Amino acid sequence: MQTTHIQRLSGTNLGTYSFDEFEERKQELARLKEQASSFWQQEKTVLVAHGIQNCHNILDLACGPGVVTRKIKSLVPDSHVTGVDLNESLLNVAISDSQQDDFESPTFRKADCTKLPFETSSFDFVYARFLFQHLCDPDAAVTEINRVLTPGGRVVIVDVDDRDLNVTPSCSSFDQLTRAAGFFQAQGGGNRHVGRTLDDLLASHNFTNVTRQVQVMSSDQIGLDSFFRMTTQFKVEQLPKELAGQMRDLIPEIRRELASMNATISAGIHVASGLAC
Numbered sequence: 001m002q003t004t005h006i007q008r009l010s011g012t013n014l015g016t017y018s019f020d021e022f023e024e025r026k027q028e029l030a031r032l033k034e035q036a037s038s039f040w041q042q043e044k045t046v047l048v049a050h051g052i053q054n055c056h057n058i059l060d061l062a063c064g065p066g067v068v069t070r071k072i073k074s075l076v077p078d079s080h081v082t083g084v085d086l087n088e089s090l091l092n093v094a095i096s097d098s099q100q101d102d103f104e105s106p107t108f109r110k111a112d113c114t115k116l117p118f119e120t121s122s123f124d125f126v127y128a129r130f131l132f133q134h135l136c137d138p139d140a141a142v143t144e145i146n147r148v149l150t151p152g153g154r155v156v157i158v159d160v161d162d163r164d165l166n167v168t169p170s171c172s173s174f175d176q177l178t179r180a181a182g183f184f185q186a187q188g189g190g191n192r193h194v195g196r197t198l199d200d201l202l203a204s205h206n207f208t209n210v211t212r213q214v215q216v217m218s219s220d221q222i223g224l225d226s227f228f229r230m231t232t233q234f235k236v237e238q239l240p241k242e243l244a245g246q247m248r249d250l251i252p253e254i255r256r257e258l259a260s261m262n263a264t265i266s267a268g269i270h271v272a273s274g275l276a277c
């Protein structure tokens, strides 16, 4: 198989998301933080519906810069919350930002989600947000989730499915960028259509009470520009260098086109859940 940009990055098991390889790291960090904050109210409702407030040991798997990890800690202050990620730069941001909080910090730790450094049955809730689309071996991650959860413990996995990413009215340059990003992510072993597979994935690992629902996020909630920045623009970073350059030049044009049409972008975010056996 041809070696792609993303495959070269995956030597560290970071799959198709290597923050340190982004050209615009400051921008990407701001995007991760903005995305985690903008939809927190909606996300909190989902987590509460899955009983997070009754849990004592919560793991945020692939916590990135820890924004959601800290929000979980403030939501369930009496619980012990741990955030793990394989990327040290993002973990350092999480640790440093959590020092500003007026509540106890979560524990942040470097770990690979396919080889977790925790005893069997250490957690009663595991949350994984926008991780699975990047994994070359999602089965290995689910095996580990099952192992570290207590029997009956809950997993919630949130991820995209680009078949539910829509622009109205349609915009061909937007489609060109999202198609190219999906193609190269798949070449690197990732999957931007992972959303619809998540319930089957959990069921195949003997999780019980498996559910999957779709939450719709839309640019009507936070504005077209912010929504585009958070869900689409960053994808140029995941393209091979030459194509990334071309697509980066296309961004202002896509923005103008979307604005002139007064377009709405919507994304279906899949939320799968199950209980460990």
Ligand SMILES: C[S@@+](CC[C@H](N)C(=O)[O-])C[C@H]1O[C@@H](n2cnc3c(N)ncnc32)[C@H](O)[C@@H]1O
Binding pocket: 013, 014, 015, 017, 019, 032, 036, 061, 062, 063, 064, 065, 068, 084, 085, 086, 087, 090, 111, 112, 113, 114, 128, 129, 130, 131, 134
């Ligand atoms: C798109 S970011 C999502 C971060 C965070 N969950 C959020 O929603 O803001 C994907 C994260 O997965 C992490 N990651 C990728 N592969 C990993 C692995 N094998 N083990 C642990 N973390 C991993 C990356 O470092 C990155 O922080």
